[in-house]
Amino acid sequence: MTLTDMMNIGLMQGFAGLSLFSVLLLMGLGLAIIFGQMGVINMAHGEFMTIGAYTIYLFSHLAEAYAPKLVQAYFPFAIAAAFLFAFAVGWAVEWLVIRHLYRRPLDTLLATWGLSLAMQQIFRSTFGAKEVSPTLPDWLMGSWAPAEGLDIPINGLFVMGLTLLVTAGVLIALYKSRWGLRVRATVANRVMANATGINTRQTDRLTFAIGCGIAGVAGAAFTTIGSTGPTSGSLYIVDAFLVVTFGGAASLFGTVVSAFGIAQTQSISEFFMTGSMAKVLTLSAIVVILMFRPQGLFAVKVRR
Template sequence: MFGDYSISDLGAILAMQGFAGLILFSVYVLMALGLAIIFGQMGVINMAHGEFMILGAYVTWMTSNAVQHVAPWLFPGYFFIAMILAFITSGALGMLVEWALIRHLYKRPLDTLLATWGLSLILQQAYRSIFGAREVGVELPEWMMGSWQATDSIQIPINGMFVMALTILITTVVFYILFWSSWGKQVRAVVQNRVMAGAVGINTEKVDRYTFGLGCGIAGIAGSAFTMIGSTGPTAGQLYIVDTFLVVVFGGAASLFGTIASAFSISQTQSTLEFFLSGSMAKVITLLTIVGILMVRPQGLFALKVRK
């Protein structure tokens, strides 16, 4: 597999694939952060999480078209507007879904799996009816085009660097909200002991609703980032949902540090193997490795310690 390449060629290949893995890592982190918050706090298996991501992608696409026709002078910075709208739209839909469906299914994880799987099919058909079955793509501003020449043999896409910077910013904000804000303290109290949290006056239903909305809103931002590296279609979210659940389980449910470490290791392994092997074989080897590790450490890379 490596015999046809010189040492310098292998170094350049690993560097390029490593950066490609960082872009995939960014999408995984944005997707998995929301899913880890939802699954870790409420025990809800949200199989429609990919459709919330695609909703954010469609919002970004619509914003791009609207800005080009109505206010073309805003086009260089339209993505920031689109990202905010994607977060609000996906988060609002998430809160509606929690109120109408999820709140009736707490402590019934298999029922939430089936219900959200049905919701994902409904949303896919809704996207197909509203936006059409064909995939669509956004037009990037000129400043996001091109690449940065790191060395003579390594070129780094500018939009990829932007996606990674966005991921760092969103991750920092989420950590601040969950670990330093008063609302984050309420969320962690509900995670550790829901009954006692309610007994001391925390509105657990309201915390659940806003948490579900936050998780879905982050998925919407992931959809905005996704438009920079792929086209958007009604079923595109299903391509990432399995990998996202794999990231959450491998990292350890309810552990944000584990989610980031898991996303990094999976994306780097998969990206590097895809260059030397086929994409399907890279996924198979990655999956088998993770299954083997989980057999030895079923709680994942990091486990949240709570008082029993």
């Protein structure tokens, strides 16, 4: 094996890490908004990702069955629908459950864990226990070969582009919109925010729903690299919490850096060892770093 071959393999493995980074970042962004900004431990966050993934599958099935000509065009609309469906379910969950449990982290953990199990059973009853995959448009298939021996999947490039778009949108919304101003004011000092006329309950509900909607987009991205089952989202929830905790609970920039570091470490390690050992190595590195910096890589000081 030549040096060029080794470099190409390393680059392709690194790009595989970027695909994992994209899904982790989208999951982490939604969780950073819910956990980092609101202090709610949402153990059902993975199931909102599954809602997005099943939305893509449903749109694919409907397009194939009733409008075959739309198979090549349905995907962008399905992504928007994945956000809206997850957003709507998140809004309802906040109104029915979460709003009664603020400042009670253990109760939110138990309640959302129960919600996670209930949602998994709903998925199992609705779509079956077997994993399903949507029919992707032709323009998402194949690979791009910038050099001989180096093949980069087009669906990975699309997921990265989608992730960059969503990340930029979240950052702009958080620091340039009225919603973002209300969120930052509520996080900094809830009592003072109420005193200035900000409806913090409505801000909480909208923030929770947006975080769930972003998880839905993560599910849409996930369908391009894997199949979807009732428990698909739960496989990512631990990694998503690691991303948020390691980066700093209230730092979106920390979430980006943390997702990149975890995904690349795990992907490159899997080339030299088994997947389980790569996971152990990644977790061990995170634990060691958190021992020296328990507040995360980029801690944000806020008043509670």
